[in-house]
Amino acid sequence: MTRKLFGTDGVRGTANTPPMTAEMALRLGAAVGRYFRNDGSNDHRVVIGKDTRLSGYMFENALTAGLTSTGMNVLLLGPVPTPAVGLLTTSMRADLGIMISASHNRAIDNGIKFFGPDGFKLSDAAEAEIEHLLEAGVEPVQAINIGRARRIDDGRFRYAERVKSTFPHGHTLAGLKVVVDCANGAAHRVAPEVLWELGADVITVGVSPNGYNINDNVGSTAPRTAAETIVAHGADMGICLDGDADRVMILDETGQVADGDQVMGLFATRWAEAGRLAGNTLVATVMSNLGLERHLGGKGITLDRTKVGDRYVVERMRAGGFNLGGEQSGHIVMTDYATTGDGLLAGLQFLAAMVETGQRASELARVFETVPQKLENVRYAPDRDPLALSAVKEVIAQAEADLAGKGRLLIRKSGTEPLIRVMAECEDEGLLARVVDGIVAEIGRSAG
Structure with missing residues (x-):
């Protein structure tokens, strides 16, 4: 069964233009609701998060209507990072998680990503079955079985506590000045809060979303503003997230950017030395630099390549029992802590390396020489x-x-x-x- 609607990361496109219309979101909500509510009971639930795009309101309401029409109970998280949806899907015992976001894309775009009850993104096969249900049409439940919807106000706080718990016990960020660029997106509140609570002197960029300015000359795809802020304030490093905070670019104290390859190279090397790199293997995509492969090979570490898409990285990690993977674009997946890429989590792990080694960001962020x-x-x-x-x-x-x-x-x-x-x-x-x-x-x- 082939997929027509789903791409490498859910459904995505320009808002109010097919396929990203309110009508399609309603039908898709009904189809995925029917797929997961397969026993007819009224105990099924779904959590929905979103980023800060204006169209998020429209899709949130349309998805809720479609899901409740099939008897699913909907828990609305509001603006939270994509990894928070993966986390809360499992912790709230939901059957399904949905993130409304077009990630690093422009503000007029939007997308819908799905997570299964285990917090991992759905497989190609599951998406194909959902498409089949959508095309065939879904019969709504009887009025007495319509689902309920309610707001969950503490979703971001639950996520914040989980992310903070991954930072090495007994250490703080005291004495470190950190620039965090939230791309005017989903992490505009939680990322600065987490860094401050761990003791950092936090300087913020991209924390004033208005529905239109997500990823607009800020964030992981446009790190220049953050780089200039680092230099101007004499900061120790910078964390640049994208619109839904599932990817990151790390900046050193000079404003130089370290992409996902360099960050993965650092983590893989440190984890291997500590004996915690499962299978002594890093999973990355065909896009990762040849220099990373050469560096890892010199350390006796295997680079296992997949096709592009963090979901395919995660699928290979799960199949092989590996715990570290990601993409050059900044998706860093650490399954010891999370089910999907998490930019804030990766930023904290980089900061942990700075704290534990006493080295500057520039010394840690140049792990290998890149091949042009x-x-x-x-x-x-x-x-x-x-x-x-x-x-x-x-x-x-x-x-x-x-x-x-x-x-x-x-x-x-x-x-x-x-x-x-x-x-x-x-x-x-x-x-x-x-x-x-x-x-x-x-x-x-x-x-x-």
């Missing part, structure tokens, strides 16, 4: 397939021949947007630029 990597995105019309065109295939084939034995090439379609991502790695930066630019130009010409 170039990534370009090409937007295309959703009704076209540029990668199927002969001219594009020829350019790609030539690029692969040029890189043979010198580097690697990865071309894929985004699972959340109509983008083709062209990435290559090569020590010869001139060749690297020619290869990527040539492919991007041909895709643009051939796809109109």
Whole structure:
């Protein structure tokens, strides 16, 4: 059974434009409600969180209507990070968790992510079954069996306590000045609170959401403001989260950015030395830098690569019994603590390394030398397939021949947007630029 509606991370698109309409959210709520309320009882519940996008109100109400129409009881968390939904789904004994967010995307976009009762994102097979129910149509329950909805006011506090509990016992952040950029998103309150409660001198960026400014020149995809703030205030480091706080970029005291590869490299090395890296393996995607693979290999650590998407990283981690994985983009998954990527949690673990070693952020954030990597995105019309065109295939084939034995090439379609991502790695930066630019130009010409 194939999926048409779901991408690599739930359903996503421009709000009020198919598929991200209120009508679709209502139907999707009914379909997923029927999928999980399969025994006809009235004891089933779902928790719903959201980020700070204006359209979140619309989708929250539509999903609630669809879910309650099938007898599901809905617990509304309000704005909380995505990892909080995974956590509270299990702690509140819910059958299902839903996060309304388009993550790092622009404010006019939105998305719907689903978590199973174990707090992990749903499998491709489960999503395909839900799509089948949606297409077939769902009969509502009788009036006496309609579900209830209620607000949960302390969701973020429960999450905060869990995140703080992962920080090494007996240590504090006293004496450290930390810049935290919350992208005007879901963590705009909880992240500064957690850092302050652990003793840090906290300087905030991106903590004034208005429904329109999420990820707008702030956050993990736009760390310049945070970098400038670090330098201006003489801070020790910075934590840049994205809109739903499931990914992070770490900044050192000079404002330099350490991406997910560097952070994973640090954690994997420290965990392996401490004997706590399960299977002596780090799980990452095909996008992770070749330099990370070389560094880990030199330490006797295996890098297990998956296709792009943190859910596929987690699936491989669970299948192999591994406890550390993530993506170059900043999803850091530590299943000893959480069921999904958690930017704040990763930031705390980096701070823990600073406290325990006494080293500066710049000393910890440069774990390996990166192999030059170039990534370009090409937007295309959703009704076209540029990668199927002969001219594009020829350019790609030539690029692969040029890189043979010198580097690697990865071309894929985004699972959340109509983008083709062209990435290559090569020590010869001139060749690297020619290869990527040539492919991007041909895709643009051939796809109109």
